[in-house]
Amino acid sequence: MRFSILWRATSPSYRRAAPACEVDIRNQLSSLRPDYLNADKFAARCADDVVKFLRHVLAPFLEGNELKTAVSAIAAAKAKGSFLYLQYVREGEDGLGEANSKTRRVVEAIITAQAPLHVADDLPTLSGVGKREAVEIVRSLSQFFPVTDTNRISFYHKSFVDWLIGDGCDRTFDNSKFKVDATTAHRRLAATCATSLVPFLSERAGRFFESDMYAIDALRRTGFVDEGQQLATAPLGYALRWIVIHLFRAGLADAALATLCSLRFIFERAAEIETLISDAELLPRASLVLDAFVLAQHGVREAGKSWLAEELWQRLLPCAGKDAVRLARDARKMASSALMYSAREPYFTPAGSALRCVLEGHSNWVTGVTAFVDADDALRLASCSKDRTVRVWDPVAGGDALRVFEGHSDKVIGVTDFVDANGALRLASCSWDRTVRVWDLVAGGDALRVFEGHSDKVIGVTAFVDADRAPRLASCSLDRTVRVWDPTRDPVAGGDELRVLEGHSWIVNVVTAFVDAHGALRLASCSFDRTVRAWDPVAGGNALRVLEGHSDRVIGVTAFVDADDAPRLASCSHDQTVRVSAVEVESRVFDS
Known part of the structure; x- marks a missing residue:
């Protein structure tokens, strides 16, 4: 029902207390026309409906000034534009249905992307919708997905998005009104990232880094990469930064870990090693790699990524399991091939060990x-x-x-x-x-x-x-x-x-x-x-x-x-x- 968003915002006892009000407000909402979507003048009318509804719901429990104060407080917290999406419910049920899959794909790309998207450059690629159509869809949704002066969607209407994906909602109450499957959306974005990343890693796999080849195979096993089919390709910078998160949230943790353990992938992101740490924190089986990143971050910040290979192999090789051993061997190969390094015995603290770091600087006891x-x-x-x-x-x-x-x-x-x-x-x-x-x-x-x-x-x-x-x-x-x-x-x-x-x-x-x-x-x-x-x-x-x-x-x-x-x-x-x-x-x- 179109009323379910507002209705879910109240407790079950409140819902039982105002069945007549539900019908009344639902009838009002059903009279909204699609052309109200971008009409600012109807925002006040929507807010009035919210206040009216709250008065009906709270009246059995509060009275006088206490009722007035409670209504004002809830309306202030909930109606700072949050109820504007009620005007979109009527149109949205069709606009995000199978009959309009392009609108759905644009919205999915916007709300699951991990970085501000450029409307003309990034959004068409990540959504698979043509540039002209994507721009028009964003224009029609401008109340919910504002566009900045740089033509990027840098933030979106949280209440609207929460409703679309059902975040924080009781799905047992009404599971039919969630219009976007976030897992599917992340899977689509992971696919666009994979089609960008696999060629990048393949070009550099000529040095036969085992960890890179394993990551390529893992991404191909997802079914995202079909050499005989033209697929949308995410910008390489976006793919490098966000593919691990999209894979993980799409339920593909193994592919995410394989990608995170690619030596070339790590080196491309080493300048922002804290982002590698945040990615590793997501993955259940990445504790050893996470530990290596944490222990290596100071050296990388001080000496740059030229020092990273030496740190990785020394920290990982002593205790690396199957998920990290390829990375450890590749890092040792890279370190030993550089004139400034040699494949010597480890002297860095191993990842996963009890010793975390040695702090030196005092000149006496x-x-x-x-x-x-x-x-x-x-x-x-x-x-x-x-x-x-x-x-x-x-x-x-x-x-x-x-x-x-x-x-x-x-x-x-x-x-x-x-x-x-x-x-x-x-x-x-x-x-x-x-x-x-x-x-x-x-x-x-x-x-x-x-x-x-x-x-x-x-x-x-x-x-x-x-x-x-x-x-x-x-x-x-x-x-x-x-x-x-x-x-x-x-x-x-x-x-x-x-x-x-x-x-x-x-x-x-x-x-x-x-x-x-x-x-x-x-x-x-x-x-x-x-x-x-x-x-x-x-x-x-x-x-x-x-x-x-x-x-x-x-x-x-x-x-x-x-x-x-x-x-x-x-x-x-x-x-x-x-x-x-x-x-x-x-x-x-x-x-x-």
Whole structure:
């Protein structure tokens, strides 16, 4: 039924509540004439119908201003042109039927293409419709597929397209109204790409690269390429970039993987290796090739695709299965044939191995490392070193440090990340220079804050938020204290500490934050004095609890919750043991 698009937008209970309204609106829609398609003046009338319908549907559940507000909100979200395609339903049922297959092919090409199509150049090729007819069809559909000044269809009406292909719709409710089979459309575009790509790979297969020949055979087995038949041919650039996606979405994952493992295909796209990575992420059996692309991307970006063959064979050959072994052998052949390469033993990290990358740049011992996600949702590592620096790395791509923070005058022993009061990501580091410093991950440069107060080397720092969600730092030192800081306080000197927690009788090695059984924020510290102590970082004062039992220096402590959600502390010591302790804190204070 022509009303089904709007009707499906409501819940089943709403549908049952307004059967009379359905008939009423359906009758109104049935009176629309095809020539309304491009008439802007009917947009308001269509919107009025939407509002009328929503009032009928929602009236049993809402009333007064609540009803008015709900109708306005839904109409604003749904009717920003989204219901204009209701005017197309009457014409569209015929226009996209078998009686008008050319319109169908044009629409299929538009909504399944992976890049903006030039109306006169790309669209006729990918749809198989003549240029003049394709241009006329696009003109008649201009409300739904706007054309830019460069004569490209760079975006389309999402609601209309979702309806055409049934994306996000409950097909069990009405499966008859979806006019475009997206799988068939992708298959047609994959065919046009294959007819372009096979001759390209064949011309260069004279060097007898096995992976190229295998890809050619796989594409021919799809039935797309018939040497005795003239088929539409996609532009080579489009075919190289998008054939893997079209093959995959057409249900031809094996052909997609074979194409992705063609050495010549890879080299033609190496300048944008991130697109090869995104293609490999689609394919279920491409994990090894994906891993090789990810590991090789830094080298390719630095040295260009001339380095790619060396990286591919070294990363793939040690563990390549049947899907990647041809590519590995071909890459080794290419690398060994170049004067600058030799078929030597692999020294790159193999794809699929536990080791992902080696990050080099520090000039002395690395004393700490932490992982975090930056503002762009990219995984990063931060490390600190006796070379007095903090460095930020990309653990996926590898390569040189993204940031190097300098300012400490002695060895940097600890680093942690936190979010400041304004939501900005920061790093905090501690050093033998007796300071804690805060760094801006985005801007780089000098430390934003320098916290001074410890009277001896600072050897540990951790970040936490207090009960008011304010960021805090806690540091520990050879001066036998734990100090709590406000990392946003005093932009010049860092300000005095908020709390000084004293009680340990020797070096304090580690400090960590946890929540006790009553939901209160606590700190735990460990020391060479053989104890672990729990503290209140807000109220300060003596240790709330002193955990004894280790017979030698305690050098590490961490907090966790057990299966019953009870807080626990685990500590490690030179006495060769790890001890797990309950940390329930009573109302009284334990003497140290």
